Amino acid sequence: MLNASLFGVPQARERVYFVCLRKDFSSEYILKYVKPKESYERIFLGDILEKEVDKSLYINRDDIVLDKTPVEKQLKPIRIGQVNKGGQGERIYSPFGHSITLSAFGGGVGARTGLYYINDKIRRLSINECKYLMGFPQDHYVADGLKGYRQLGNSVIPQIIANIYDSIIAV
Numbered sequence: 001m002l003n004a005s006l007f008g009v010p011q012a013r014e015r016v017y018f019v020c021l022r023k024d025f026s027s028e029y030i031l032k033y034v035k036p037k038e039s040y041e042r043i044f045l046g047d048i049l050e051k052e053v054d055k056s057l058y059i060n061r062d063d064i065v066l067d068k069t070p071v072e073k074q075l076k077p078i079r080i081g082q083v084n085k086g087g088q089g090e091r092i093y094s095p096f097g098h099s100i101t102l103s104a105f106g107g108g109v110g111a112r113t114g115l116y117y118i119n120d121k122i123r124r125l126s127i128n129e130c131k132y133l134m135g136f137p138q139d140h141y142v143a144d145g146l147k148g149y150r151q152l153g154n155s156v157i158p159q160i161i162a163n164i165y166d167s168i169i170a171v
Contacts, residue, residue, distance in 0.1 A: 002164075004135075004157045005075045005098050008041030010048060011133040012077050013101045013157060017164055034170065036163035044073055046095035048132045049118060057123040059083065059109055064092070066117060071096050080117055083109055092117055099125065099133050104153030112149040127152075135159045 004013035021031040066081035071094050078097035083090040089108020092115045093100065100114040109115065113125035125133070130152045131140055142148040 002036065002160055004160060006038035007036075007157065007159050007163060008039045008043055009133065009135050009157055009159060010043045010045045011099045011101065011157075015156070015160075017160070019164060019168065032168070034167045036160070036167045042073075042075070044075075044096055045093075045099050045116065045133075046118075048129060049095060050126055050129060053123065053126045053129075057126060059115060059122045059124070061109070064122060066092060066122075068117075073097070077114075081122075083115065083122075089114075091115065092122055102130055102133060102149075102153045104150040112153055 001014055001016050004011050004015075019031065061083055063084050064081065065083075065086075068080075071078050071080065073096045076098055077100045078094040079091055080094045081092035083092065087108050089106050089111040091100075091110065095116055095118050099116070103112050106112055110124055113130060115122050115124060127142060127144070127148045128138055130149065131138060131142065134152050134155050135157045136142075136152075136155075142151045
């Protein structure tokens with residue numbers, strides 16, 4: 001299991017990756033694999049946020065509960081509040097940690113990206129911010145709106161795939 005948080009991506013995204021060799025190659029090749037080395041590069045959600053985002057990303061409700069106690073930077077999501085009953089899409093996180101795992105589906109006001117307390121306001125993440133969280137360059141094309149969030153939520157982190165590839169080639 002590899003976690004994107006430990007490979008220089010400010011997103012808590014744990015995934016299992018299988019490295020396999022087809023049986024018909026087994027007599028020709030021997031697959032050797034060493035687990036990729038984690039970079040522990042310290043990038044936080046706040047480091048990648050856009051200065052200006054669409055107003056539709058902001059949440060303004062009466063049922064917000066928020067703990068404004070200062071938090072230390074951590075390589076994991078830091079929950080600081082909730083909307084409504086605090087279900088998965090209703091939790092609020094600090095930009096001093098990592099984002100939650102982007103999701104292709106999900107419910108709640110913060111569905112797919114989670115909610116974050118940024119510059120004294122609560123909002124979802126933009127498509128461009130999500131592209132960065134997945135390790136894609138800003139000019140990488142994804143669909144607009146909901147389809148784009150779904151594409152990103154279903155994707156894998158290119159840096160992790162590159163690390164897995166490099167660890168196979170290095171052996």
